[in-house]
Amino acid sequence: MGSRRRTRTWRWRNNPLRRREDLLEAWTVVIVWAVMALGGVAVGAATAHAAAGLFAGQRAERHAVGAVLLGDVPGTSAGTGSSRDRVAARVRWTDHDGTVRTVRTWVVAGAKTGERVVIWTDGRGAVVAEPPDRTDAAVEAGLLAVGSAFAFAGLVHGAGAVVRWRLDRRRFDRWDREGELAGPLWGHRTG
Template sequence: MRSIVGLWRWRGNPLCRRSDRREAWLAFWAVVLIVLGAPLVGWLGTVKAHDALLSTVEQQRQNRHQVWASAESLATRPPVDTDPESAAEPDTRRQVTARWTGPDGTSHSGTVRAGHGVQPGERFRIWTDDQGRIASRPMTERSAGSHAALAGLAAAAGTAGALEAARRLAIRQVMRRRYARWDAEWQRIGPDWGRTGTSN
């Protein structure tokens, strides 16, 4: 940003070098692309992720079913229910060994999580897939929207970071060429420095 302001202030100054103008233009276009491009990429990422997640929601609604399970005993083994959305929540459910019949009519048994008050002999609801295997609860549209928003934010931040990294690399190249020209000029006039007008 300072490069842009400096270019505007020095625009008519003969001491303003071509590399100064190039540096200012790089900064200007980087700002424009970050301000306009990053939000656009974030919005497109949100829309694409939301569409994909809504498709997943619909697929899960079709392939996952709630069935009744009968608790047989309190379990000592880890449960087969591995719901990633509930992993971070405090565990208010107990583990029980249960039996259930899948949507396809097959009988199953295993260790699952049930409500904290469920006792052996009681019935409770669990989620299964089409084959009766334990499955996590289907994703809700609200969760899909939240995940899509996070994906859009990540896409926007990644785009802004990539643009800033590209600007820094370009500026580094400009500075390298500037220093190389300075070295060449110094090699040309350095040996005669301070001896202008003197005779040998």
């Protein structure tokens, strides 16, 4: 146990073989891990908060409206018969100010002329997608948070890898220079 601990922490000890680059690399690793952990949590929380606010705004702004289908809608070509299959069709509805509107939107496949369908409109009366319910919004906000946290951690890890690569280059250059200085002192070379 004691030997493993000494091996792992050799960069931190006062050692005549430790170079400045070794200490900088050790601090770089500590800083990168700290920024990845703390910054990833902060970025993820900020993303989740922003996404939850956006979805709540969509739920508040969008309203379900009853509309009438203006023509028969063909069934799906695949013949799956699923209630989730959607086809574009024309519908008509009366807006809250009494204006009759007609638009082409997605409706359930296989619907017949005159059937009532539900569409969603925003505050301006434009047809929009149905807003996510609270559960779907929470799941999507969570996934966005995790994705943004990992993206942030990946960027920080990449920056740390670049710093460590530069330190390695400096270390190799110093070894080359010191080898050139010490080479003649080694005496007779074989070969």
